């Protein structure tokens with residue numbers, strides 16, 4: 001299902017990344033690499049430090065310790081410089097310009113790649129017509145790619161939820177990244193939308209963009225990723241091919257959870273189901 005390249009070069013290299021907030025160590029000495037042509041998954045329970053780690057990679061936070069390099073160069077701890085270097089991201093909570101059109105949202109994403117900058121792109125200042133046309137063409141290409149071209153003139157806020165998430169991805173791609181970081185791209189999606197997102201991520205990878213993705217939907221991660229790293233309480237617990245990680249007992253215990261003491265066993269569950277079935281048939285009888 002997934003393909004692995006034989007000549008992988010390191011795109012992202014995070015080494016010994018630690019992030020402390022006062023007395024709380026949210027991320028502790030995490031090493032992670034992403035190679036060209038790879039889709040890498042980052043999973044872990046709520047509060048494990050996944051988003052904090054992303055924020056350390058993208059310059060939103062300056063790690064307390066450790067370094068992050070992109071294609072061999074240490075990244076400056078400023079989000080716009082990280083984007084300029086070639087890393088784009090989406091956020092756990094959708095961050096679109098709700099009152100701008102779909103196309104305008106993607107044009108905003110292009111401003112790090114155009115000389116004329118954000119305001120020229122939005123205000124259409126004279127003298128930049130050609131660059132603007134090129135930007136529009138590229139933005140439309142990305143809308144075709146993500147399946148949103150027919151809605152280019154719609155306001156972002158009027159898109160259904162799944163398409164808003166796609167638009168975030170289109171906007172991130174507009175900065176022409178070499179690495180895309182996705183923070184819970186399928187949160188709130190129905191199974192069809194999740195499946196479509198899976199296809200979209202494969203297509204992004206096939207365009208030569210490496211992907212690092214945080215997600216709680218384990219099936220999505222296991223279908224998609226060449227490699228998966230598991231964070232638990234800020235530390236990397238396990239890393240390896242999806243099928244190995246999925247079967248690892250420590251992961252099952254830490255991430256998927258073990259039955260808690262006093263949890264109902266099979267017999268109790270059967271009793272509950274029988275009682276529910278009985279209640280249901282009584283209600284139906286009443287209704288007749």
Ligand SMILES: Nc1ncnc2c1ncn2[C@@H]1O[C@H](COP(=O)(O)OP(=O)(O)OP(=O)(O)O)[C@@H](O)[C@H]1O
Nearest residue numbers: 021024026044045046047048049050051052053092
């Ligand atoms: N800016 C901050 N200041 C203080 N503590 C923070 C800050 N950001 C995150 N934390 C704490 O760091 C820990 C890791 O949080 P983080 O959001 O990175 O986890 P997560 O794995 O992304 O969780 P989720 O799956 O719920 O999104 C949590 O205990 C959180 O409360």
